[in-house]
Amino acid sequence: MYGGLTEFVGGVQAGYNFQAGHFLFGVEGEFDGADFGHPVLPAPTLALVDQHWIGTVAGRVGLVDDRWLVFAKLGGGWVNSSATVNLPGAAWNGTSTNTGWLAGAGIEYGFKSHWTVKLEYDYLGLSNWRSPTLPSVALNRDLQMVKAGINYKFESGLPAEAEAPKHSHEPSDDEDLQKKSQNPIADLVSVPFQSNTNFNTGPFNRTQEVLNIQPVVPMHLNDDWNVISRTIIPLVSQPSPFFDSNTNGIGDITQSLFLSPVHPGPLIWGVGPVFTVPSANDPILGTGKFLVGPTAVLVVTPPHWVIGVLLNNQWSVGGNPLRPPVNAFLAQPFANYNMPHGWYLNTSPIITADWLAASGERWTVPVGGGIGRVFRVGDQPVNASIQAYYNVIRPTGAPAWSLRTSVALLFPVK
Incomplete structure (x- = not known):
């Protein structure tokens, strides 16, 4: 059974970055609400996987050029999910929270002194989950996510005169x-x-x-x-x-x-x-x-x-x-x-x-x-x-x- 078809996630993130020349180092955490609900594709099995929330913590390193940042990230994550399986003569449902490893990469652009937008790809590898039914159904819960975001920076990195408002x-x-x-x-x-x-x-x-x-x-x-x-x-x-x-x-x-x-x-x-x-x-x-x-x-x-x-x-x-x-x-x-x-x-x-x-x-x-x-x-x-x-x-x-x-x-x- 496959629980990783495309749906929607949305949430918040926070982090800290340190720049040394053209290199950037940082750490960030995210928490996303998820709305995944997918029937299994291989008939005649009837089943559904729901993802409820996703949390990640990762370190990231990047290369800065003017307003652009290209970065990679590595860390871990947690996913809360539930599953329902309906087989001939057997029914089961369960909920669990599992951990896994996270790897990703993306680009970020500073369009204002304190604001950036970004686009990134993340892969979250999770352990497989098997139903206790007979026959057992394998749940592959690995996630691939393409995320767009907007960030507010508390420090702009620009000279004070460049930030002076023009009324x-x-x-x-x-x-x-x-x-x-x-x-x-x-x-x-x-x-x-x-x-x-x-x-x-x-x-x-x-x-x-x-x-x-x-x-x-x-x-x-x-x-x-x-x-x-x-x-x-x-x-x-x-x-x-x-x-x-x-x-x-x-x-x-x-x-x-x-x-x-x-x-x-x-x-x-x-x-x-x-x-x-x-x-x-x-x-x-x-x-x-x-x-x-x-x-x-x-x-x-x-x-x-x-x-x-x-x-x-x-x-x-x-x-x-x-x-x-x-x-x-x-x-x-x-x-x-x-x-x-x-x-x-x-x-x-x-x-x-x-x-x-x-x-x-x-x-x-x-x-x-x-x-x-x-x-x-x-x-x-x-x-x-x-x-x-x-x-x-x-x-x-x-x-x-x-x-x-x-x-x-x-x-x-x-």
Whole structure:
């Protein structure tokens, strides 16, 4: 029995680092809540493994170059898990906490004086667990985890004068910030919270709610190139196709990376990979598949306007073999007309196609738009907007109307 299919973990970490020249040494601990619940794949055995929490302690060593850190880590961990086995004539369930060894590696980037983001891979090797049933069922509980995180550093490592806050800003700075906030590959750190409310979804005409937390972090490779990281973490309330109820939880997480020139011409562009991990905590909230594909952004900024398009296509390359394959296209054209005092008019419909669906059920094409404003709360820039869309083309059961509201915290890169 295999208890290590992909699901979602989330938690907190703390640690201490010491830097000597280009070398970094440190120790860190993590505690994560886990939501793994997987039926065994080899029929006819019926069984389920649940992981409840994961704790790790590890030392790490890394190489620092400007804002970048490449690191490796080694340590140990604890996992609390339970299992249920239902065999012909026998049933068993149990809970245990086991220890194992941990090895991992990753990259970390300092996007502000006190803030870093990181992406790492960890392998946690645990002893096998066997059920006391006859026949005995082997539980392989080794974990492989890909984790993204954000860290606050109590010491920035920058000179005091570099950290001095700048309270004044010119009108031209606000105009530039307004346009940057509308450009998905601008040199601007942002944390949008985007609510998508889809009305009359499914056979019972219930409301689907998707709250996307989608941090955008530009990373400077050198004087000529940036890599822009765009993550989408969906929190979903999904209507059931079978019952008059909703299922709530986290959906599949999507990560895009755009390589973009620091000094573009009139056409601003970015290209790179996009991938989606099956992190949904319930089958109805995700595809159950690993997805990967190309993505691109094209942007032009004539006076008062920000116009462009975001494109991607993803194919399933792994995941639960019992779930159907995926071949999905997305296009998001956007146009923003900027007015005085931070106000703007905009449209950014999300057009999708399921290439594996029947010919009349492939496309979702919305039309609509809305209004927004870039303003400041104290010294914190904020971008807020509201838009409404009507799906002129949609598959059976899809909503006709949707409402999109967004609030984004903006952190200009100095």
